[in-house]
Amino acid sequence: MKLKNRDIVSFINGCAALKEKKLPIKIGYAINxxxxxxxxxxxxxxxxREKIIKEYAEKDDKGEPVIRDDYYVFKDKQAFNxxxxELLDIDTEVNLHAISEKDIEKCDDSRYDALxxxxxxxxxxMIK
Incomplete structure (x- = not known):
């Protein structure tokens, strides 16, 4: 299956909250x-991404990217974006473990955390 980098990043970031939940074994296994x-x-x-940041970020005296208010400062923000x-739109071939809608419905059971x-x-x- 091909996924765009933006979907991969979104999945990895979204899984932080999911890992804290009590889920059916099959779903937890598939997520991991x-x-x-x-x-x-x-x-x-x-x-x-780091290479792009280093290319477009303003640099301090040590040659490190400048960060203000937790954000990088860019010389040319349009070019950076x-x-x-373009990086986020790149397709990557991955082999995902799928689950079904029926597996998701198991989360309605009171033994598990709601989604x-x-x-x-x-x-x-990952839902087939």
Whole structure:
């Protein structure tokens, strides 16, 4: 299956909340397996993203990117955003472990934590 880098990043970031929930075994297993499968792609994305940041960020006296109010300061923000969007739109071949809608319905059982809309949005790439 091909996923865009933006979907991989969204999944990895969204899984932080999911890992805190009590979920049916099959869903928890699939999430963990998919995190492992997508971690390599996410790392490659992060390396490329850091390269883009270093290219466009203003530098301090030590040659390090300038950060103000928790945000990088860019010389040419439009060019940075264009390159970042291109990076986010790259397709990556991945092998995901899928779950069914029936598996998701098991979360309605009182033994498990309920899924939020954000959780479902995170899981959508792995629902067959």
């Amino acid at each position: 397996r998919n995190i492992i499968a997508l971690t390599e792609a996410a790392e490659a994305y992060n390396v490329a 264009k390159d970042l969007e 939020t809309l954000a959780d479902l949005d995170t899981l959508c790439i």
